[in-house]
Amino acid sequence: MSDTNLNIDLHYITRVEGHGNIVVDAKNGKVEKVQWQVPEAPRFFEAMVVGQKWDVIHHITSRICGICSIGHTLASLKATEAAMGIKISEQTHNYRRLAIHAENLQSHILHIGYLVLPDLMGVGSVIPLASSHPEDVKYESKKEISLHANDLFTTLELGKSIGLALPDIYIIGIQPAKVEQGMILSDEVEAALGKLPTEIKELVEGTFPSC
Amino acid sequence: MTKPKVAFFDFAGCEGDQLQIANLEENLLELLGHVEVVSFREIMKEHSDDYDIAFIEGSCTRPSDEERLREIRKNAKVVVAIGSCATNGGINSLKNARPLDQVRKDVYGDKAELFETYAARPIDAVITVDYKVHGCPITKDEFLKVCKALLTGQKFSPSNYPVCVECKLAENVCVFENGQTCVGPVTRAGCGACCVSEGAICWGCRGLVDNPNKDSHKDVLDKYGLTAEEIINKFNMYFCWQEGKK
Numbered sequence: 001m002s003d004t005n006l007n008i009d010l011h012y013i014t015r016v017e018g019h020g021n022i023v024v025d026a027k028n029g030k031v032e033k034v035q036w037q038v039p040e041a042p043r044f045f046e047a048m049v050v051g052q053k054w055d056v057i058h059h060i061t062s063r064i065c066g067i068c069s070i071g072h073t074l075a076s077l078k079a080t081e082a083a084m085g086i087k088i089s090e091q092t093h094n095y096r097r098l099a100i101h102a103e104n105l106q107s108h109i110l111h112i113g114y115l116v117l118p119d120l121m122g123v124g125s126v127i128p129l130a131s132s133h134p135e136d137v138k139y140e141s142k143k144e145i146s147l148h149a150n151d152l153f154t155t156l157e158l159g160k161s162i163g164l165a166l167p168d169i170y171i172i173g174i175q176p177a178k179v180e181q182g183m184i185l186s187d188e189v190e191a192a193l194g195k196l197p198t199e200i201k202e203l204v205e206g207t208f209p210s211c
Numbered sequence: 212m213t214k215p216k217v218a219f220f221d222f223a224g225c226e227g228d229q230l231q232i233a234n235l236e237e238n239l240l241e242l243l244g245h246v247e248v249v250s251f252r253e254i255m256k257e258h259s260d261d262y263d264i265a266f267i268e269g270s271c272t273r274p275s276d277e278e279r280l281r282e283i284r285k286n287a288k289v290v291v292a293i294g295s296c297a298t299n300g301g302i303n304s305l306k307n308a309r310p311l312d313q314v315r316k317d318v319y320g321d322k323a324e325l326f327e328t329y330a331a332r333p334i335d336a337v338i339t340v341d342y343k344v345h346g347c348p349i350t351k352d353e354f355l356k357v358c359k360a361l362l363t364g365q366k367f368s369p370s371n372y373p374v375c376v377e378c379k380l381a382e383n384v385c386v387f388e389n390g391q392t393c394v395g396p397v398t399r400a401g402c403g404a405c406c407v408s409e410g411a412i413c414w415g416c417r418g419l420v421d422n423p424n425k426d427s428h429k430d431v432l433d434k435y436g437l438t439a440e441e442i443i444n445k446f447n448m449y450f451c452w453q454e455g456k457k
Contacts, residue, residue, distance in 0.1 A: 014256045017226050041223035041272045042326045047317040048305040056448065059414055063302040066227020066348060114233060114254055125255030127248055130240045 002029040015115045015125070017067050054080050070103040215362070218250035218262035220283055222276055223303050223331065224269030227348040228294035229253045232266075235351055242355070245362055264289045264361060267340075270296040270303040270331040277337050284338040289361065292334045293354070295347035299418035300452030302347070303331035307451045332452055342367055346402055347416035347449070353401060370401035373420050374413045378404035386412050387435045392442040394450075396431055397423035415449040 006026035013020040021037040049057050058076040062069040074096050114126045233254055249259040265287035295301035306314050307330040315323035334340050344357050360367035374395035381404050386393045395413035399420040
């Protein structure tokens with residue numbers, strides 16, 4: 001080992017969200033440099049929200065990450081509500097839990113099916129698996145769960161997860177006409193949940209604490 | 212016929228558009244039957260600089276990114292900008308409205324100078340772009356339409372009328388009637404007014420339509436007793452670059 005020389009300069013770690021480089025230099029068995037570099041272009045979200053009206057902040061912060069946009073939306077709503085002294089209802093709390101579960105579910109399915117599976121199969125990506133192992137890639141239950149997660153996700157995203165907090169805000173008189181939106185949403189969430197396979201439904205419901 | 216070689220690249224953005232593509236599921240597998248993907252960092256290990264079509268997500272926000280963009284342009288026969296950050300500067304361009312030195316200090320304090328940045332801009336502000344897939348995020352349908360046009364050598368023209376047209380077709384109640392504000396009257400359509408249909412408002416993610424009828428939008432605001440100033444923050448969301456806040 002004493003004569004080991006290493007010059008690892010790996011640009012762009014793959015199959016992850018975001019940009020990272022790894023640099024490892026070793027000379028005569030002695031490590032001289034180990035670096036984890038993040039060459040990501042900074043986006044300055046903290047500065048973007050300065051001076052913005054309260055009702056657009058969650059939309060801006062939701063764009064921090066395409067994979068966990070609901071998480072960023074909910075964190076922002078929580079901050080806005082804390083600042084304005086708004087208490088959310090149990091229903092809103094539960095909808096938000098549901099939204100975050102849908103996001104996690106979809107993210108994990110993508111992670112297992114597209115990002116981890118290639119390693120287990122000893123290939124560089126899911127792409128060659130599409131022809132060599134079509135059944136694994138198209139694995140019915142994966143597909144089915146995935147489609148249902150998308151269903152649930154679509155029902156909850158696009159401002160709905162954002163709108164979830166709003167019935168409470170509307171109640172304090174800003175836009176009272178929209179209170180009924182919560183009721184429409186309730187039906188649609190029920191419908192989306194109804195389509196989930198039983199095991200997944202139990203999983204989601206089992207992790208649903210009352211607030 | 213040999214399959215065209217395709218590569219994906221990302222600049223300043225959230226990678227949500229590439230995620231939309233990864234989430235195409237069986238449509239993705241079908242698409243893979245017609246192209247050879249040689250680089251897609253988010254889902255594959257391999258990389259090659261030999262490609263015909265480059266899909267670019269994200270805005271250019273640093274002078275140092277320009278070189279990488281020019282390299283991509285040199286390698287590719289066709290460049291496709293995907294998502295708002297790439298087609299109109301997107302949310303990134305919000306920071307352009309404030310002095311950039313202040314913006315850097317707000318976030319990184321005394322380390323500000325370590326973080327290079329300039330006004331966030333769409334890809335076609337730096338290199339020639341052949342096709343644009345608008346939206347934050349892009350819609351899967353429109354992405355597939357652009358791919359079909361590309362593969363059959365046809366032109367793709369994004370919709371050039373405001374979101375209100377599609378919103379009416381979707382039979383939505385105008386959000387102004389609900390006491391909210393919206394930039395649908397001046398935003399490029401093509402999304403089917405999905406946000407309004409889902410109970411939200413149009414945030415303008417697809418950018419201003421060509422020759423937006425601002426007078427008409429002002430009439431709408433007047434009708435509901437609003438001023439442009441009152442919705443100015445919604446205008447700033449995605450229109451900063453197009454409105455000249457460079």
